[in-house]
Amino acid sequence: MGETTPAPTHWQLFWGMQQVALSSFGGGLSAWSERIVVEERGWMSKQEFVTGLTVARLFPGPNQINMAIYIGSQFRGLSGALAAMAGILLVPFALLMALGLAYYELHTSMAVNRLLAGVITASAGMALSMGFKIAGAYSKDPIALGLAGISFLAMSVFHVRLVPLVLVAGPLAMAWYWPRQPKVRP
Amino acid sequence: MSVMASAICQPVDLSDWQNLLAVIWDFLSLSLFSLGGGNTLLTEYHYLAVDKYCWLSSQQFAEIYAIAEGAPGPSSMIVGLLGMGAAYREGPLWGVLSGVMAEVAILLPSTLLMVAAALSWNRFKDSPLRLAFERAMGPITLGVLFAVGLKILRISDHDTPAYAVSLVVCVLMLRTKISPLWFMACAGLLGALGLVNR
Numbered sequence: 001m002g003e004t005t006p007a008p009t010h011w012q013l014f015w016g017m018q019q020v021a022l023s024s025f026g027g028g029l030s031a032w033s034e035r036i037v038v039e040e041r042g043w044m045s046k047q048e049f050v051t052g053l054t055v056a057r058l059f060p061g062p063n064q065i066n067m068a069i070y071i072g073s074q075f076r077g078l079s080g081a082l083a084a085m086a087g088i089l090l091v092p093f094a095l096l097m098a099l100g101l102a103y104y105e106l107h108t109s110m111a112v113n114r115l116l117a118g119v120i121t122a123s124a125g126m127a128l129s130m131g132f133k134i135a136g137a138y139s140k141d142p143i144a145l146g147l148a149g150i151s152f153l154a155m156s157v158f159h160v161r162l163v164p165l166v167l168v169a170g171p172l173a174m175a176w177y178w179p180r181q182p183k184v185r186p
Numbered sequence: 187m188s189v190m191a192s193a194i195c196q197p198v199d200l201s202d203w204q205n206l207l208a209v210i211w212d213f214l215s216l217s218l219f220s221l222g223g224g225n226t227l228l229t230e231y232h233y234l235a236v237d238k239y240c241w242l243s244s245q246q247f248a249e250i251y252a253i254a255e256g257a258p259g260p261s262s263m264i265v266g267l268l269g270m271g272a273a274y275r276e277g278p279l280w281g282v283l284s285g286v287m288a289e290v291a292i293l294l295p296s297t298l299l300m301v302a303a304a305l306s307w308n309r310f311k312d313s314p315l316r317l318a319f320e321r322a323m324g325p326i327t328l329g330v331l332f333a334v335g336l337k338i339l340r341i342s343d344h345d346t347p348a349y350a351v352s353l354v355v356c357v358l359m360l361r362t363k364i365s366p367l368w369f370m371a372c373a374g375l376l377g378a379l380g381l382v383n384r
Contacts, residue, residue, distance in 0.1 A: 025258040043373045051307070058320055059303050060220045061296030063208065064260040069297055073304040074355055081301045085293075092259025093266060093289065097282050099253055100267045104274045104281065117384045118351075120379020122369040123252035124342035125355025129224055131332035132360055137324070144325035151329025155229060156336055162230050164218055166326065173322035179314045 005042045007075040010083040016041055016070050017087030029064045037071060044071070071139065147173055195240035199279040209239065213265065215290035220296060228294075228334045230340070231268060238250030241272040244341040245384065251338060255359035256370050276343065348382050 008016065016036060024032040030053075038049050052074075056066035065085060072084030106112045138144040149170060154160040208250075212234055220227050235241045236245045244248065244380070250271065254264035268290025271329040310316050355369045376382045 021259060024343050027258075027320065027367075029260065031293065052304075055303055055307050058242065058298070058316075059279045059296070059300050060218050060224075061293065062220070062260045062262045062299055066296070066300045069300040070192075070304040073301045077305070078301050081297065081304070087295055088230070088260065091261060091312045092257065093286075094325070096254065096259065096263050096266055097270065098272045098286055099257055100250075100285060101251065101278055101281065103253055103267075104270065107246070107277075111378070114380065115374045115378045118375040118382045119256075119370050120245075120248040120342040121348045121377075122350040122355045122366070122373035123381055124248070124257050124339045124348075125352035125369065126255060126359055127228070127251070127338035128335035128352060128356040129359035131328060131335050132329055132356070134324075134331070135220075138328060140323075144328070148329035148332070149324035151326045152332045155330060155333035161233065162226065165195075166202065166219055166221070169326055170322060173326060174318040177321035178318045 006041055010076055012041075013072050013076065013084040014087040016043070017071075017084045018091065020068075021091055030067075033064065033067060043075070048074075055058070080084055099128045106109060145175065208317075209234075210287060210291045213288055215296035217292050218299065220262065222248060222331065226327055226330040226374075228264075229330075229337050230281070231264065234236060235268045235271065239272065241268065243325060246271065248338065248342040252370065262292070263289065265289050273373055295348050337375075344384055347376075351376065351382060 020029070020033045020036050023036065032045075034049055038046055044052070052067055052070040053063075056063050056070055059066060061069075065088060068084040069081040073078075073079035076083065084177040107116065128146075129178050135148075138148065147169065151165060154165050155162070216227055216230055219230075232244070234246050235246055236244050251264060254262075254267055258265065262371045264321075266285040266289040268286035270281040272288070273284035339349075339352055343352055351373050355373070358364060358369065359366065373382065
């Protein structure tokens, strides 16, 4: 984007992210985030936004919340990050708390219980699809597939907890994948 | 129908400050291990909420996961529902307070790291550390996500029709762009009609 847009204030960050959260009811948070931040408000160029997504996916934490943090901190540092994060979380989290209260109040009723018995079979299918969704990216790397297989067996068969698994397998895998210096100089 | 957690499980009393701090510490220390968007932590959440602290039964955990998946907004807000479950028997207000504290605890460390990352990215983007980290964590995330999927499948499904529905939903999730809410609505109907049981 060629023209310079003034950096958004804390309030603008808060409301902008709230608009992202509200627009995405029904799905597509990432697409709405780009539409509002890049196209409507012009806070970032498309390229800056994609860089942000790369960072948000690389670091721990929910991707969409990390993206809001990235956007906020680019303009207003830590306090901007908190403003953007509050914007993206406030309404969905309030709604979730209301759903939670309804659940804990009603889940012992017979009708709700039967309904939920069906619903959880669908969410289990959704959970199962998560691994398959990213598996294709590794299909040509036998080392990666081996590493994935070992991580899976460690957790599912040997009941290793996630934290020790990552602390042991992580550094070993990083040593393997450490970029080698090219030996031939151009 | 087994609504209550098993009798041998003794719930941690959250009115005791030391226990509350222990719970907050558990979520704080998991935060930086939420690889690949946070879903990798689901087996750890199950371990804490069902096995360690006995807030919920496995069945309730499966139900809460379904609610968090169906609700709009960013992923991994399930922690708010777990926190609510931890304190709900002390009243709805305590439930909400505990839910907010659990969510803050799981998000705080990763938020601070993300701010630091966003502000110093240009210095790190080409470092070998970043490249090695990115390549190494991908396959581990893949393995963990399969373990998470299998765990949720095991606690949700108990008979052949239930497994059949889950497999169909899994395939449709991968092959189509239909909103998952439709799958949940259809499966809920099957449950209400008594075609899928626990």
